[in-house]
Amino acid sequence: MTSVAFGVVAALTLLTALLVVRVTNLVRATLWLGASLLSTAGIYAMLGASFLAGAQVMLYVGGVVTLMIFGVMTTRRHEGLAAEAESTNTGRATAVSLALFVLLAWAIHGTPGLDVPATNGVGASPEALGRALLVDHVLAFEAASVLLLAAILGAAVIARRRDPGVEVPKPGSRAASMPHAAAEAP
Amino acid sequence: MNALVHGALYGVVIVLCLLTTVAFGVWFERKFAGRMQSRLGPTRVGPYGLLQSFADIIKLLQKEDIIPADADGSLFTLAPVLAALCALGAAAVVPFSPTVIASDLDIGVVWVLAVGGLMVIPTFAAGWSSNNKFALLGGMRAVAQSVSYGVPLVLAVLVPVILSGTMRISGIVAWQTSHHWVAVWPVIPGLPAFGLYMLAMLAESNRIPFDIPEAESELVAGVTTEYTGAKFSLFYLSEYVHTLVGSAVASALFLGGWDGPFAPGLHWMALKTLTLFALVYWVRWSLLRFRSDQLMDLCWRRLTPLGVALVLASAAWVQFAPGAH
Amino acid sequence: MTLSATLLLASALFCTGIYGLLTRRQTVGILLSVELMANAANVVFVSFGAARGGTSGQLFAVFSLAITVAEVAVGLALMILLYKSFGDTRVDLASEMKQ
Known part of the structure; x- marks a missing residue:
């Protein structure tokens, strides 16, 4: 079943x-x-x-x-x-992904000890998982939260609205070297 | 197999009860609102207008089903169905009595949050597939609001989880029967967490004062502008069901569920859920709606820090208070 | 339902993601394919965790989930920047360094 x-x-x-x-x-x-x-x-x-x-x-x-x-x-x-131009390399992409799948399937088939039932082991309760996260691997947990914070801040900074003429672009940045491109975007 | 049959059977019964409650709930809201505005409300259909909702349902079902010309047909039809499913699905893990629960999941709280969070998809799909600028605007606002208020919702719900030590909702109710109700004691994380949950739940179901996505005087009918007949009734229904299930979850998590001073059982749960449901209407007919930026400001600058503080307070309580567990 | 069956499913999902990555021209399409690949990796983690017992499988999957979400956020921010610079989100537009 x-x-x-x-x-x-x-x-x-x-x-x-x-x-x-x-x-x-x-x-x-x-x-x-x-x-x-x-x-x-x-x-x-x-x-x-x-x-x-x-x-x-x-x-x-x-x-x-x-x-x-x-x-x-x-x-x-x-x-x-819906007006997306069709990609020109579907044939090659199919070949690559099929080849990779065959390779992976062959590797899985060739590895011994993989025919066990998928729920062989004792399941991890939420409590055990919480304990593992916060007691055993707390450093990785904190590092992951710092990473998420950095991602939030980074995404906010990257995508923020830039008023033309109000902000001075940093020297060496893209907007500084090609100011016409930023002004030209429709 | 037994769990599956049990779940399906109880699920069907619970869904039917919820739908009937919503039907009479709509009647109650109209009567309540009428009395608050010094008028009578529905009186013609059935004794005291009790059958008004059924008349409305019949009226909506026999209306013409219009799909706008450039609308994304399958998404347009799928959205209200998905909305109704998500709204009803969250009730699967709520213990309505010590024995009546459709599926006593280990991670009941996560299920409620996940299914509630899924509501974003049909709201967006409705706004996008209508090919209507007002609907799209309402949809974007609804998605922004839903996603933002998910954060205080999760934080508020974490408080009873931390205090009781389990994510199984029947376990949280059982903890409350042996200790105090979460909203009553400990007062400091408990009562503000209850208030925070109610606010976040109001915002998640797009009820006034948070109903910018459906602002009747601004956006025609917001996300549901292009919907007619049966599909519109499904959206309308899903909003009420979402509120009802949110109230049921609030009663289970914060007010002790089926627990009561004497004879604990289904009636206490029903009483608490319906009281909260009526409270939602009371707020709806009394307050004005928030502006979009006021809404976001409230969420991110006030409710989220409050939620974080409450989670910390409940963790401190569990650690330091005598006999907390 | 054996472990190898779940691993085969994960491999198929991964290869589908690779196909999408190679075929799609829009940034969102590429991000969707990357999501599929990350999802496949998570399935592998969880399958091994379920087969061997213990918390490690789910633990890895939780971290992988968090990192993928962060990557999607940054990817979408980059896509918005691309849109502001070129007016469209096709990835082959960002080729001004070619001669």
Whole structure:
């Protein structure tokens, strides 16, 4: 029974992932990514990682997908979404990804000891995970929070509104060397 | 297999009860609002106008289903369905009584937050797929508001989790039966956390004073401008259900759930949930709405630091107060 | 449901991400493909964690999740900068250093 359920959810994950990379409309592609990430959360739940499944839905689907959708909305006009020029290297890309998949499958097949049931080990309760994060690996935890802070600040600084003529661009920066480019952007 | 059947059965019953409560809740709101405004409210359909909601549902269902010409058809249809699913889904882990719970998840609190956070997607999808500038504007505002107020919501919900030591909502209720209700004692993280949760829940369900995304006098109907008939009724329903489920979660996490001074059970949970639900209406019909920037300012500059302080206070309480666990 | 089955799923997701990375021209498309690849890596972590027991698998996945979210935020900020500079978010526009 669980194998059938796993097969269904795995197929769903893979199918939505294929749709993400093939669909031309970017908003739809982002929503298919949301669906793929949701199915992955289902896989985590089936593997016993319930907290991670919940965190995946909260962070990825509720956060990352939203961010990307904002990104798409602010940079693309509604009418221009489907008018994406077809890429010229689909053939080579398919060859590369298929070759990589064959290589990985062969490596997995060749590694001994991988045919164990997927839920062989004792599941980690949220309490055990919390203890591991905050007691055993607290340094990595704090470093990750510093990283997130740096990412927030960096993203805010990179994408902030620059009024032309009010700010003096730093010497050596792109805006300083090519001021006409910044003024020219439609 | 047993858990699946149990969950499905209880789930169906809970969903039906929630939908009926919402139907009568809409009637109650209109009566309540009417009395607050010195008028009667609905009186014609059924005794005291009780069947008004059912008449409204029938009216909405038989209206023409219009999809705008350049709208993204499948997204347009999917959005209200997804919104209703997300609103109802959060009720799966709420213990309505010591025995009535659809799915007693280990990570119940995370489930509620995750499913509530999923509401962003159908709101955005509705605004985007309507191909309407007002809807898009409402959608962007709704998404910004939803995502921003998720932070104080998570922080407020962390307080009962820290105090009781478990993320299982039935476990939090059980802790409250042996200790005090979270909103009552300890007063300092408990009561402000309850207030913070109610504010954040109001903002997440886009209720006044946080209903900029649907501001009736500004954005026509915001995100739901282009929706008619059955789809509109689904959105309308999902907003009320979201509020009702948010109140149920608040009663379970902060007010002790099914616990009561005598005869603990389903009736106490119902009483607390409906009281909070009525409180939401009271606020809705009394206050003006916040402006977008006031809303964001309130969230990031006041509620989030308050939430962080409350989490720290509850951790300090657990560590230092005698007999806290 | 064996460990090798979950690993095969993760490999397939990863290769799908690679296909998207190589094919897409819009920055958002590339970010979506990178998300798929990071997700596949997380599946590998969680599968090994579930098969071997203990918290390490989920722990790695939690950190990987946090880092990926940070990377997406910065990537989208860069995309907005690209849009402000060139008016469109196609990655082949940022090629002014070519002669």
